[in-house]
Amino acid sequence: MKRYNVAIVGATGAVGKELITLLGERKFPLKSLRLLASSRSKGMTMDTPMGPVVVEETTSESFDGIDVAFFSAGGSVSKQFAPIAVQSGALVIDNTSAFRLDPDVPLVVPEVNAEAVRHHKGVISNPNCSTTIMAVAIKPIHDQAKIKRIVVSTYQAVSGAGVKAITALEHESRSHLAGEPVEPAVLPYASAPTHHQIAFNLIPHIDVFDEMGYTKEEWKMVKETQKIMNCPEMAITATTVRVPVFRCHSESINIETERKLTASEAREILSQASGIKVVDDPEQCIYPMPAHLSGSDEVFVGRIREDNSIEKGLNLWVVGDQIRKGAALNSLQIVEYMISEALV
Amino acid sequence: MKRYNVAIVGATGAVGKELITLLGERKFPLKSLRLLASSRSKGMTMDTPMGPVVVEETTSESFDGIDVAFFSAGGSVSKQFAPIAVQSGALVIDNTSAFRLDPDVPLVVPEVNAEAVRHHKGVISNPNCSTTIMAVAIKPIHDQAKIKRIVVSTYQAVSGAGVKAITALEHESRSHLAGEPVEPAVLPYASAPTHHQIAFNLIPHIDVFDEMGYTKEEWKMVKETQKIMNCPEMAITATTVRVPVFRCHSESINIETERKLTASEAREILSQASGIKVVDDPEQCIYPMPAHLSGSDEVFVGRIREDNSIEKGLNLWVVGDQIRKGAALNSLQIVEYMISEALV
Numbered sequence: 232m233k234r235y236n237v238a239i240v241g242a243t244g245a246v247g248k249e250l251i252t253l254l255g256e257r258k259f260p261l262k263s264l265r266l267l268a269s270s271r272s273k274g275m276t277m278d279t280p281m282g283p284v285v286v287e288e289t290t291s292e293s294f295d296g297i298d299v300a301f302f303s304a305g306g307s308v309s310k311q312f313a314p315i316a317v318q319s320g321a322l323v324i325d326n327t328s329a330f331r332l333d334p335d336v337p338l339v340v341p342e343v344n345a346e347a348v349r350h351h352k353g354v355i356s357n358p359n360c361s362t363t364i365m366a367v368a369i370k371p372i373h374d375q376a377k378i379k380r381i382v383v384s385t386y387q388a389v390s391g392a393g394v395k396a397i398t399a400l401e402h403e404s405r406s407h408l409a410g411e412p413v414e415p416a417v418l419p420y421a422s423a424p425t426h427h428q429i430a431f432n433l434i435p436h437i438d439v440f441d442e443m444g445y446t447k448e449e450w451k452m453v454k455e456t457q458k459i460m461n462c463p464e465m466a467i468t469a470t471t472v473r474v475p476v477f478r479c480h481s482e483s484i485n486i487e488t489e490r491k492l493t494a495s496e497a498r499e500i501l502s503q504a505s506g507i508k509v510v511d512d513p514e515q516c517i518y519p520m521p522a523h524l525s526g527s528d529e530v531f532v533g534r535i536r537e538d539n540s541i542e543k544g545l546n547l548w549v550v551g552d553q554i555r556k557g558a559a560l561n562s563l564q565i566v567e568y569m570i571s572e573a574l575v
Numbered sequence: 576m577k578r579y580n581v582a583i584v585g586a587t588g589a590v591g592k593e594l595i596t597l598l599g600e601r602k603f604p605l606k607s608l609r610l611l612a613s614s615r616s617k618g619m620t621m622d623t624p625m626g627p628v629v630v631e632e633t634t635s636e637s638f639d640g641i642d643v644a645f646f647s648a649g650g651s652v653s654k655q656f657a658p659i660a661v662q663s664g665a666l667v668i669d670n671t672s673a674f675r676l677d678p679d680v681p682l683v684v685p686e687v688n689a690e691a692v693r694h695h696k697g698v699i700s701n702p703n704c705s706t707t708i709m710a711v712a713i714k715p716i717h718d719q720a721k722i723k724r725i726v727v728s729t730y731q732a733v734s735g736a737g738v739k740a741i742t743a744l745e746h747e748s749r750s751h752l753a754g755e756p757v758e759p760a761v762l763p764y765a766s767a768p769t770h771h772q773i774a775f776n777l778i779p780h781i782d783v784f785d786e787m788g789y790t791k792e793e794w795k796m797v798k799e800t801q802k803i804m805n806c807p808e809m810a811i812t813a814t815t816v817r818v819p820v821f822r823c824h825s826e827s828i829n830i831e832t833e834r835k836l837t838a839s840e841a842r843e844i845l846s847q848a849s850g851i852k853v854v855d856d857p858e859q860c861i862y863p864m865p866a867h868l869s870g871s872d873e874v875f876v877g878r879i880r881e882d883n884s885i886e887k888g889l890n891l892w893v894v895g896d897q898i899r900k901g902a903a904l905n906s907l908q909i910v911e912y913m914i915s916e917a918l919v
Contacts, residue, residue: 380884384728384827386777386816400775404748425860431744432866433730433818433825435878435892440857444838444880453884466884470827470892472730474777475819481777483728483814483827494788513784516769522776534779536788540724540797540810548779548814 233570234262238297238321240289240312241304242266242277245394246326249559250301255280257563260570267293268304294319299575301562302326317353322575324355324562328447331356331455338458341564342506343370348569355565358459359451360557361385361471361480366459367530367556368549369486371504372497373460376488376543380466383452386474386481387437388521389429391553392418396429400475403430418473434473446471479521480553484546491543498535506556511535519550527552528560577914578606582641582665584633584656585648586610587619589738590670593903594645599624601907604914611637612648638663643919645906646670661697666919668699668906672791675700675799682802685908686850687714692913699909702803703795704901705729705815705824710803711874711900712893713830715848716841717804720832720887724810727796730818730825731781732865733773735897736762740773744819747774762817778817790815823865824897828890835887842879850900855879863894871896872904 294316303326337347389396399417438447452469519531538544647670681691733740743761782791796813863875882888
């Protein structure tokens, strides 16, 4: 069996760490593992399935001999180093927004459009986390009933904003409960003109705004979903909100379809779909909740209801671990699929 | 100036307490104030604008001589005692769901349908808190552009579930942060077959489910809004979710109108409407957030955007203090309006 020389750029971040764990858990055929980060983390030692590995600074030489390079260190790092990695002969799986809408770069959720990997030119993009979770949940509905329009409101965990935001939620919550002043410094994002408390609060702002008043996160859910579903005419509008939850994004998804689906038909279709677990027994107070689903691989769907405000509508409540399925796991599943198809 | 003998049924609850505060803050013309509750709270003394008042148990004689009785002790208490209060000559302002959809009972948000009070037969209902907040925000849009359909997802504070849920969020958060086991016992509601943690979690379940998979809370947002807006053909679908926020409900509201409104037209219309404060300067990271708005009287509207997934659509992010505008304040404003019109 072929084994691979793997590099992780952004190894010390939340997604990087999860990738290291998943490489072990899923027994990825590693030949070697190189951990890359900024100069700040250089020299740090991390536990990996290959034993302790010292983190190196990312340079132009970092990709020599690398077969697969996972990038999750931010768009500017990907833009700088992904082309170098490709030139060195590596397959790049990029978890930033740098190339997602580039027509030459496949944007892949294996459960939805695995075949798209065949057209890669060195880089394959991993979608935005909230997009991946939604795409997995809606794909089986789209296949059966063709989706015309989606109205989605998100409830996104702080871990989507990185390790610092997790610490911020913890610290701010402690301060608030102790009656001490809360001094926010992390959200909505580091360089924002002002920072907001997330403890016991909601911040309707993820990533930067455009002139229409939408955030980049909201546009990602529109444009990336259309690309992944290969359906540019799918009408989508999104409102994305940060909530005081540590991990797992939740989404309230309203769907209008071309063909009518009853709630029980939708439940049946979703139950049989790959990557989805239906958790939907309201009488017993059973529905997906983020605090219970950290570390899960599936996308969880509940509160499946017909929307009677239109002729052919559905409401879904969807929860997924955005660090795993929303990022690290999806990246790894792309490579696993390519290995199984002998494409890498 | 006429002064009134006022009774508050459910005086020791979150809404009752807020009413007592508001009677003082708004210099309500009190002649006397009677505080009523269950036998459990009997004998307790509470500070009021009339000085310390001892809480009495609610009985058939409690309403003798009362001009205005505010009820917020649950639907069954209202069903039992509101007819008795009316028979004793009191005007009842009921904050429970007991009579809201009764065609003989006006359901009133003063900014929206104050005139409806004229048709009362002793009882006037105060809408569900999330409904009131939405109604204030959408009414000016409806007046200008006629709303055809609404898709709303809520982010509701624990105080909507009463004082015990506030304590639960506090205790559970402390336990979680201390690494101790969390033992939920309050939400989704006391008699539920199982209880869920709200600290650092989301519970997509408020009030009980029907056979279609919707909760009563979701139906309230549909039926009560149609009644308040006097527009039974307005299509509405709702998903209501409890979030780990102490106070203030937030709502992501998607609106389809008959006439096209641009975002700036909508912003202008909302800015001039009574009871609304527009907080919408995304470039400066300014938008409504629940943690900052406790104790406010207005409904706050931000993230005003055109929804390009349809021809004539808008997205709004709305936050309101559900204990004040969503309950106690709205009840009091109904009576203040009636006093100003010499209807009581």
